[in-house]
Amino acid sequence: MYSASKCNIGSAKKLVREKTTLSNNSDSERKDPLHVYCRIRPVREGSEPTNCIKLLSSDTLTLTGNCSKILRKEIQYKFKHIFTAFSTQAEIFSHIAYPLLEDLLNGKNGLLFTYGVTGSGKTHTLTGEQNDPGIMPRCIDAIFNSIGDYQAPKCVIKSDRMNGFEIQTEDDAFQDRLNAVRHNQKQKTPRKGSDKVSYVNDGIKIQNVNENNIYAVFVSYVEIYNNSVFDLLDESSGRTLQNKILREDCYKNMYVNGVVEVEVKSAQEAFEAFNAGQNRKRVAATSLNSDSSRSHSIFNIRVVQLEQTAINSNGQPMIPTENHIKIGQLSLVDLAGSERTSRTNNTGMRLKEASSINNSLMSLRTCLEILRENQINKANRLVPYRDSRLTFLFKHYFEGDGTVKMIVCINPSIEDFEENMQVLKFAEMSQDVKITKAEIKFTPIKKTISRNKENRTPAKAKATPSFTLLPELRVVKLNIENLEECNTAIDKIVKVIKLRQQKSKPLEKENDLRQAEVRKRLVDFNQDYILSKAEMKSLKTVINKEKQKSRNLQLKMSDLETMNQDMRCKNEELEGIILALKNTINEKNLKINQNILEKEKTKQKIALANEKMTQELDLKLRRQREHLNAALKAKDQKLRIVKEIIDSEMPPVVLSSEASEPELNAKSQEAQMCQTPNGTSGVQNHRRNATPATRTRRSRSAGEVWLEHNVVKPCPLGTVMQPSMKKRKSVSKLDKASDITNPKQNRYCLVAQEPDTDGEMETRLYKGDIVPTCGGGAQVIFNDVEKLRQESPTKD
Numbered sequence: 097m098y099s100a101s102k103c104n105i106g107s108a109k110k111l112v113r114e115k116t117t118l119s120n121n122s123d124s125e126r127k128d129p130l131h132v133y134c135r136i137r138p139v140r141e142g143s144e145p146t147n148c149i150k151l152l153s154s155d156t157l158t159l160t161g162n163c164s165k166i167l168r169k170e171i172q173y174k175f176k177h178i179f180t181a182f183s184t185q186a187e188i189f190s191h192i193a194y195p196l197l198e199d200l201l202n203g204k205n206g207l208l209f210t211y212g213v214t215g216s217g218k219t220h221t222l223t224g225e226q227n228d229p230g231i232m233p234r235c236i237d238a239i240f241n242s243i244g245d246y247q248a249p250k251c252v253i254k255s256d257r258m259n260g261f262e263i264q265t266e267d268d269a270f271q272d273r274l275n276a277v278r279h280n281q282k283q284k285t286p287r288k289g290s291d292k293v294s295y296v297n298d299g300i301k302i303q304n305v306n307e308n309n310i311y312a313v314f315v316s317y318v319e320i321y322n323n324s325v326f327d328l329l330d331e332s333s334g335r336t337l338q339n340k341i342l343r344e345d346c347y348k349n350m351y352v353n354g355v356v357e358v359e360v361k362s363a364q365e366a367f368e369a370f371n372a373g374q375n376r377k378r379v380a381a382t383s384l385n386s387d388s389s390r391s392h393s394i395f396n397i398r399v400v401q402l403e404q405t406a407i408n409s410n411g412q413p414m415i416p417t418e419n420h421i422k423i424g425q426l427s428l429v430d431l432a433g434s435e436r437t438s439r440t441n442n443t444g445m446r447l448k449e450a451s452s453i454n455n456s457l458m459s460l461r462t463c464l465e466i467l468r469e470n471q472i473n474k475a476n477r478l479v480p481y482r483d484s485r486l487t488f489l490f491k492h493y494f495e496g497d498g499t500v501k502m503i504v505c506i507n508p509s510i511e512d513f514e515e516n517m518q519v520l521k522f523a524e525m526s527q528d529v530k531i532t533k534a535e536i537k538f539t540p541i542k543k544t545i546s547r548n549k550e551n552r553t554p555a556k557a558k559a560t561p562s563f564t565l566l567p568e569l570r571v572v573k574l575n576i577e578n579l580e581e582c583n584t585a586i587d588k589i590v591k592v593i594k595l596r597q598q599k600s601k602p603l604e605k606e607n608d609l610r611q612a613e614v615r616k617r618l619v620d621f622n623q624d625y626i627l628s629k630a631e632m633k634s635l636k637t638v639i640n641k642e643k644q645k646s647r648n649l650q651l652k653m654s655d656l657e658t659m660n661q662d663m664r665c666k667n668e669e670l671e672g673i674i675l676a677l678k679n680t681i682n683e684k685n686l687k688i689n690q691n692i693l694e695k696e697k698t699k700q701k702i703a704l705a706n707e708k709m710t711q712e713l714d715l716k717l718r719r720q721r722e723h724l725n726a727a728l729k730a731k732d733q734k735l736r737i738v739k740e741i742i743d744s745e746m747p748p749v750v751l752s753s754e755a756s757e758p759e760l761n762a763k764s765q766e767a768q769m770c771q772t773p774n775g776t777s778g779v780q781n782h783r784r785n786a787t788p789a790t791r792t793r794r795s796r797s798a799g800e801v802w803l804e805h806n807v808v809k810p811c812p813l814g815t816v817m818q819p820s821m822k823k824r825k826s827v828s829k830l831d832k833a834s835d836i837t838n839p840k841q842n843r844y845c846l847v848a849q850e851p852d853t854d855g856e857m858e859t860r861l862y863k864g865d866i867v868p869t870c871g872g873g874a875q876v877i878f879n880d881v882e883k884l885r886q887e888s889p890t891k892d
């Protein structure tokens with residue numbers, strides 16, 4: 097457990113983490129802490145030499161944020177060992193990986209992973225370059241430098257694809273080797289990435305290798321991408337890798353189900369396998385690293401060893417039948433780097449990958465934290481290994497036994513300060529996690545039943561080396577002085593030789609049989625080879641045809657591409673035209689809108705003007721009315737005076753506008769009764785005097801202008817009864833408003849004719865003044881009715 101104590105150094109804060117003892121002695125005997133090493137990468141050439149790491153000793157460093165943006169603080173971290181920018185790959189290998197190799201060749205498990213921010217040198221540390229190899233190539237070289245001479249024949253030890261191994265008879269192994277050769281020959285194209293790769297070999301050997309054992313080395317390479325497991329050495333699925341599932345074997349070890357484990361007999365073969373996987377591994381350029389790993393990659397080396405019991409006639413090690421095998425596993429894990437989206441500016445696929453990487457790293461963090469808490473508090477909180485494939489795959493390392501080592505890679509640039517702080521904090525915490533020390537485990541040998549019927553003899557009997565039954569031919573020193581002793585010794589030798597000759601006869605027979613068998617197989621193989629050659633030839637012709645087809649298709653494609661290009665050009669032109677038209681439409685729309693606005697404004701102005709005019713006209717009308725009323729009153733007054741005068745002179749014959757029609761009729765009759773001899777009616781004269789003055793005169797200067805409205809065509813009236821209307825306009829229908837609103841007309845006369853009771857035609861003239869209204873119309877105020885009729889004076 098850590099306690100943080102703070103003390104001020106100048107203006108900077110310094111956090112010193114002190115370690116307290118964690119657990120009791122018995123635990124420390126059985127368990128080892130997770131070993132955490134730190135490697136500081138050199139500052140990039142050309143970048144600012146601002147450094148946020150200060151090295152205090154070989155195991156302590158301080159992280160300093162002396163940039164103005166970041167809070168000035170110094171945090172101290174302590175690790176098992178810190179490698180500086182000047183540390184070599186060889187140093188790192190010998191310090192960290194060498195002990196793990198010793199364990200591996202001793203049948204123990206080990207896990208080594210690199211952790212850090214993107215671009216901090218994880219891949220460099222683990223893989224390195226050809227002339228500066230990292231941990232992985234050095235491990236491979238060291239393994240083969242050490243066990244190269246003690247290897248089991250190929251295919252004798254075989255992966256059962258369920259994390260276990262089985263032993264085959266030599267015959268089956270031979271058959272498998274043959275199949276492998278055929279398979280390689282059948283492969284038309286060489287395996288992608290299988291080009292020869294070589295790393296500088298330092299010739300380092302692991303000490304104390306048991307020379308009595310025979311060894312087989314298997315490698316597998318998987319990646320965890322977007323929380324899915326893919327086998328990078330699986331060639332069966334072609335280009336697209338199949339998602340694999342994780343399983344637990346009977347020893348509680350986690351493994352990738354059905355993973356391809358390639359048995360390698362030399363470092364070269366191992367590098368070829370690694371390279372083939374490396375070509376499938378998902379790597380992409382980000383803004384922080386041109387070759388950024390987008391997945392966590394796990395390179396597994398498994399060394400299987402079994403005790404050597406005998407050597408066969410060819411001097412080859414014999415396969416033991418009743419024994420145990422030791423399996424050691426070393427997992428080299430290159431974790432993808434944690435990255436902040438704000439710094440990488442990743443989008444789309446890269447962003448999804450980054451979030452998956454960060455999630456799985458967070459799971460690893462959570463698991464180790466809970467594991468640590470459980471160990472400190474003796475609690476039993478569930479560790480969420482299943483949250484991520486990464487943690488689930490390494491469950492047996494954390495829960496079981498083995499050695500776990502972590503290399504924290506640090507980029508000392510000041511931009512990485514915040515992320516380094518997180519990484520170092522986690523790494524330091526991880527050191528508290530205790531892992532049970534690696535143990536040697538013996539696994540019982542699984543034997544496969546021979547596929548060859550002839551070989552279905554008990555494996556033990558078959559495998560028993562016959563020549564080992566022969567008496568040993570020891571070196572005998574002959575004492576020439578003692579002839580008797582010499583003779584008995586020679587006799588003994590002769591006896592042994594004879595016995596050997598005798599016993600070697602069946603062996604020779606067996607040998608001959610085997611030779612014949614091998615020859616037969618060779619013939620078969622040759623036949624197969626000839627068949628394969630013929631097949632290859634036919635396939636070549638097919639390939640050539642296909643190539644031709646593909647060439648034709650390519651030509652067609654290029655034609656289509658040019659067509660496509662042309663279309664694109666046309667499209668672009670049309671788009672340009674459309675754009676220009678759109679612009680014109682927009683301009684026109686703008687003008688229309690402006691016009692509409694102007695119209696609106698004008699309408700508003702007109703409405704305002706109308707309102708004003710209406711108000712003015714109302715005012716005028718009101719004044720005119722008042723004026724007319726006053727005039728009417730004055731005229732009434734005058735009329736009254738005239739009436740009084742007339743009343744005083746003669747009997748009243750007055751045609752008043754106020755008179756009712758019967759009165760008017762009576763009066764007009766009376767008027768017609770007193771007609772003048774020249775035919776002019778006295779009534780007319782009289783009426784001219786008695787008719788009240790018109791209310792309004794539209795055009796006084798022009799005199800009276802009549803609108804004579806003849807509803808029916810009048811009968812010929814002769815000259816006597818013509819009404820007196822000098823200026824007139826006759827209409828038969830009043831359907832046009834302009835007839836009556838014509839400002840020139842000021843009088844209105846409606847002519848009506850009907851026969852009277854005597855059958856005489858009577859013409860009635862309803863007369864009135866046309867008065868304009870304020871709304872621009874006109875009204876007629878009837879003030880006179882004139883009846884015109886002819887009457888015979890002789891009539892009764």
Ligand SMILES: Nc1ncnc2c1ncn2[C@@H]1O[C@H](COP(=O)(O)OP(=O)(O)OP(=O)(O)O)[C@@H](O)[C@H]1O
Pocket residue numbers: 136137138181212213214215216217218219220221385387388389390431432433434505
């Ligand atoms: N110690 C070192 N010495 C020299 N060059 C180094 C060192 N560490 C890293 N580099 C260089 O820095 C670059 C980035 O390193 P690398 O690819 O190993 O980073 P990484 O941590 O694996 O990144 P990512 O997590 O994105 O995959 C590489 O060009 C590598 O050669």
